[in-house]
Amino acid sequence: MFRYRDRNFANKIVEKVRELDVDVLLMHVCGTHQDTVVRYGLDTLLSSCGVKIRQGPGCPICVTTPTEYEEIIALAESGNIVAAFGDAVAAPGYNRSLMDARAQGSDVRIVYSIEDAVKVASKTYRKVVFMAIGFETTAPTTASTLLQKPPENFSILCCHRYIPPALHALLSSGEMRIQGLIEPGHVSTIIGLRPYEEISTKYQIPQVVAGFEPLDMMMAVYMLAKQIKRGEARVQNEYTRTVRYEGNQKALRLLDEVFDPSDIVWRGFSTIPNSAMKLRPEFSDYDAELLYSRVLEQVREQRFEESRECRCGEILRGLAEPKDCLLFAETCTPQHPVGPCMVSIEGSCSIEYRYRRRRTDRV
């Protein structure tokens, strides 16, 4: 695997990209890709050969709306046991997080997998609600678990989302002149390449599915730069060791069996049609939306104040970078986050803070 981090290889790729003599803006939609980009300094390396890379809405914790966090907090405060991934527990709703609710006495459990949440439910008579966050990489784990008929006291607040509709929303908004897309390796492991084909056709944009090692991303950039130079708009797969054209058919069947697409708001966007995974009626016994509808209605009727200075929304659309936000590394830090981009390990601000804390270009 360390061959995928070989510096000589990286330099060779930089040379090849430089030979192409391009000046392009590429976007990716994956927090783990952003981590690779920043950790290995790929953005600096590539901008020296005319390639600028920006992150889009690739952090599921970040694109989940504050209202959804307030909903799960309300469920915790109603006396239920709430289980969620670590980042979701730390992520702020409007002005507090599940972590804060736990500090005030609510029973909140951090889990690594939905199966851990089911284990909690199997050992108690109390109601357990799991906050099911994530894209197509994570949703099959939820689907598989629900099909195994977990205990009656277990339910999920389903916040899963599909990535391709967000790509359509980004590209059709025309806010940025994105010339190529680096597609997320592990989402693509599940969905394969087919969902990207109509995007290339419709928007005439080249796409490359990339793995997560630095050389994977460098290679994907080179493949995109070559396509752009030749005026091509194809879908290519750089991550062939894990991604197959047809994706993971088993996982896709599970998704079809358990979820239906539905409209939902994404943080930083307005409603994106057919972008939410909604539990099918056969799973209503596990659907917190139905089981706790009164509590959730009360949350949705509330008026919340959003921070006007937090620029997570623009950052998620690729219109701003963490350093553009006045709160970055000042008021907003991982210890005292204002927005989710600073909380999630996949959030742009958290990644920037982790590797490059100082704002050297700011007085």
Added chain:
Amino acid sequence: MCLAIPARIIDRKGDRARVDFGDGVVREVNVSLVDAGVGDHVIVHAGFAIEVLDEKEAKETLRLWEEILST
């Protein structure tokens, strides 16, 4: 959440398998989403193996890159 890590299956029983992430880190994961056996490498995300890592393809990738970069 794309964060997923490769691991080698060291034993398997039905939908569950013990996998080795290297450096002595061994965990039990759910393998119901993949067709994989002992000795295979899988990508693990949120407690589930989501795909098998194709070693032949991995080597082929490196070979292809060498080829592309030497033209």
